Amino acid sequence: MSDKPTTIKEIAKLLNISVSTVSRALNDHSSIGLITKMRVKKLAQELNYEPNQRAIQFLQGKSHTIGVILPELSESFFSAAITGIEDIAYKRNYTVLLAQSHDDADREKLLVEKMKTQRVDGLLISVAKTTSTYEHFEALKKLNIPIVFFDRIPPIKNIHFVASNLETGTFEAVNFLLKKGHRTIGMINGPATLIACAERKNGYVRAMTSQRLKFDPSLVMSCDLSESGTIEAMETLLNHKRKPTAIVTFNDYVALFAMRYARNLGLKINEDLDFVSYANLPIINYMDHTPIASVEQFPYKQGKKAANILLDLLNKPKSESGAEQAYFNIVVESELIIGADK
Amino acid sequence: MSDKPTTIKEIAKLLNISVSTVSRALNDHSSIGLITKMRVKKLAQELNYEPNQRAIQFLQGKSHTIGVILPELSESFFSAAITGIEDIAYKRNYTVLLAQSHDDADREKLLVEKMKTQRVDGLLISVAKTTSTYEHFEALKKLNIPIVFFDRIPPIKNIHFVASNLETGTFEAVNFLLKKGHRTIGMINGPATLIACAERKNGYVRAMTSQRLKFDPSLVMSCDLSESGTIEAMETLLNHKRKPTAIVTFNDYVALFAMRYARNLGLKINEDLDFVSYANLPIINYMDHTPIASVEQFPYKQGKKAANILLDLLNKPKSESGAEQAYFNIVVESELIIGADK
DNA sequence: GTTTATTGCGCAAACGGTTGTGTTTAATTT
DNA sequence: AAATTAAACACAACCGTTTGCGCAATAAAC
Incomplete structure (x- = not known):
């Protein structure tokens, strides 16, 4: 049937009203009359209208996406962790951009760059074993893209991290x-x-x-x-x-x-x-x-924790310019499980 | 330092030239003089300019992103598969939006919707065990968002899939x-x-x-x-x-x-x-x-294969309106490995 | 009957790039 | 010297949506 997704413009044209009215009607803005709202919503339904998130993200300068860079998903620690991360992101209506460094520092660096140009709102990363320079992280910091380090923590100051003790x-x-x-x-x-x-x-x-x-x-x-x-x-x-x-x-x-x-x-x-x-x-x-x-070591829990911290950082009111920024340094205590054998 | 990323506009203003000139200069367009190009590139470098991919994606209507929905990453089959998928996507300069259905059909449905509103270019999915309706996939098809099914194939006709035999x-x-x-x-x-x-x-x-x-x-x-x-x-x-x-x-x-x-x-x-x-x-x-x-069953290989098929579909010349569409039905033969014990 | 709110909606700018179509200037041709 | 052409850049539209502001019509107030 339809080739391209329905836009707000088409709805406006079909109803002979302006796009702004359609937008406001769909968002239940108070300044739109009930009859108009109904008409708009009905037509939107019929046309299977769905707002183009890419457009909204672009307009608002927010992607509602977090980047996740892990060394290796085939390690069960990390696959458990990403599950925790993804569960939280899903719950809080964020989207996860995934990438693996394969424990290669160069690739990791490229991935961080890519996350930057993709304009992720924040980054969650467990650094590669071979990573020894950390300037690429600084670049994100300058753009106010928060980073939460996770499990493998680089030896740099003033960072957020979640690790197990x-x-x-x-x-x-x-x-x-x-x-x-x-x-x-x-x-x-x-x-x-x-x-x-x-x-x-x-x-x-x-x-x-x-x-x-x-x-x-x-x-x-x-x-x-x-x-x-x-x-x-x-x-x-x-x-x-x-x-x-x-x-x-x-x-x-x-x-x-x-x-x-x-x-x-x-x-x-x-x-x-x-x-x-x-x-x-x-x-x-x-x-x-x-x-x-x-x-x-509760990798799933750690993943959830790290994701929650990152999303909290993204949604907290703007840090007052003068105020010192607080850094989350969360240590998840490991725990002895006795008789793990069924 | 800088709060927001550098834009093409700022460069234009600083150099007293138009944005279009800056854009073309950066893209090595033939109609821009050499001196101008140099000046633009130099300043861009200094300001750490990077094109805003979100803006470009929005403008071009392509996200260069593929969605991947898997049942459960903690199953090593799937974590191996996603690794193959991610490797190919990375190599071919695509980005991976990840989500897990946890084998829940309802969640899967929501995720497919989300992928749609996120405007992924294509979808790779291994369906949940409980999935029994398939209309949500049809919706993507109508929008020309190709789907490649993977490992767990739903019983519907005219689909692309990769599975093991x-x-x-x-x-x-x-x-x-x-x-x-x-x-x-x-x-x-x-x-x-x-x-x-x-x-x-x-x-x-x-x-x-x-x-x-x-x-x-x-x-x-x-x-x-x-x-x-x-x-x-x-x-x-x-x-x-x-x-x-x-x-x-x-x-x-x-x-x-x-x-x-x-x-x-x-x-x-x-x-x-x-x-x-x-x-x-x-x-x-x-x-x-x-x-x-x-x-x-070579999950890594299957993941790579599926990703390659999807990306091929995305990059193939537009299917002529009249032509019958061909469907990829790839069967990866399983293979006996003798003496797997070290 | 004029003024003042209130309601309901349209106009237009903005986000950051790309790209087709001018427009200016200078070089080249005749 | 006038006409043609090429080079180098500017203008403006566009992608889909949100949002501040303005404007008209109606209702309420005096």
Whole structure:
């Protein structure tokens, strides 16, 4: 039938009234008579009129769209996060422009530029692992396009961000093991360069010392997160003079490698050796051998939180020119989930 | 510094020339003198001018944006698919508007409406499980907004779609088992309502008959895909007078349930009983007991394919009014991957 | 019966670009 | 020197919608 969408002009012409009247009638403006309103609305209905959002966005200088740049959607952490983001955006009548950096700093930079020329109202981003310069973010700031950083936070000042604190969850995890009677607890941590590793270690130390136990650094192994790296760490730990009876692993992948290795040695998982991990894999619940507990980072919740902050920023009354801007630095506490295995 | 983005008008005013000259200068139009071009470009650079895409989109009636509606990003099939879609869109300079239906038909309908008012140039969609009416798609068609359906195809005529054919992969899977010496092969299929189930069954039947083996319908179980349903199916199969030596499961979840059940009975996985499944879970590679082979559906590839088709449709010369429109019905053959376990 | 509100609607500008059609100036041709 | 032409730029319309302002008609007030 119709080729192009109906416009307000056509309605005006058909009714022999002006476009402004049609516009106001459709928006229930008080200065339009009831009869006219009715006529306009009836015709609009018949013609399947829908306002051209692009035109409105252009006119108002607002796109009602937020950009989201994530490293990799196939990582379940991020796909859970985008779901949270999208749910909030949908609820608050915003639209989501999605892009993935694939952990490539250059591509990320291009994507940020693109978001700028697309005139998104705000940006939500988890930066690529390789990103080391941050001027492209400054450009957005100058245009008053707010950015909320998310999970992977760049080391720059005066930014909004939402991140999880793994220290708390780790503390709970180690504490849980201690309460269960363990006294020698190993940890397979990640490469020292990651901030997240320090958080894990801090939680470990705090839990141990809070129980007046001495912290033994040789029980915390660093690991490149590969299977061979995990096995090495396991070998060291299991040959330790104080052989651990429980192990906290950096993530579910490491946990799987470690458990497999332990099983091959004839150890019974969660009998001879207890495992606690960090939740990245939804599938872990379906598996045969799972950690007895898991530190949950709530990516869905974090996504929702970040999106809400961004949308709040977009809708807050204009910051008075003199006033200091407040920055949202939200830390979502991680939490120990016991018996994640169904 | 600057509050609003630089516009072409400001440049014009600063240089005392008209906006049209600025526009043409920036676009290297032939009718603009070299000196003027240089002056304009230099100033544009200094002011960080970037054309307002929203304005251009509005003017040209094209948004250079495609809408993507998927049921659930946390399903790895879809997160892989969106990655393929996004990669192609990025490469071809399109932008992706993302939304999830959460398998809710009503929400999906609203999302389709929203895509329409947002004036996306085209739509890519995998319909919700509960979707049973299809008028909302017709509305887009009337506006010449092409739709490419993807993976979950609605039963309507004259549409473009990309889907995988599980018949092929299943044929290969069963054939593989037959070549391995198996003669009694069980299948735990899904609910009969799904088209995908028929494809699986057909592949199974074709493989058996192609080897001149009789097809025994009682070896193909229907199942609701839950753990208890899987167990029931396993009980029936293992108590069958012709006890299967290999089992093809509907998906990786069912495989996990089935393997767990078998192990609890003391059966050795892939020794006493071989398993073949369909790849949905990337994580399966990390696990201890995995199927010996897996039917891959290439969601990433499917996503790329679907996106390419949609963008081709958008960029093809206008269909002559008289000409019959051709519909893309692309079937991506599934494929058996042997030894998926690392 | 004139003035004053009130109601109902139209006019036109604006958002930021693109593009077809003048218009001016200078160079070239004859 | 007059006529033609090409080069370089300006003018203005346009995309669809909103919105401030003005204007007419009717009703109310005195």
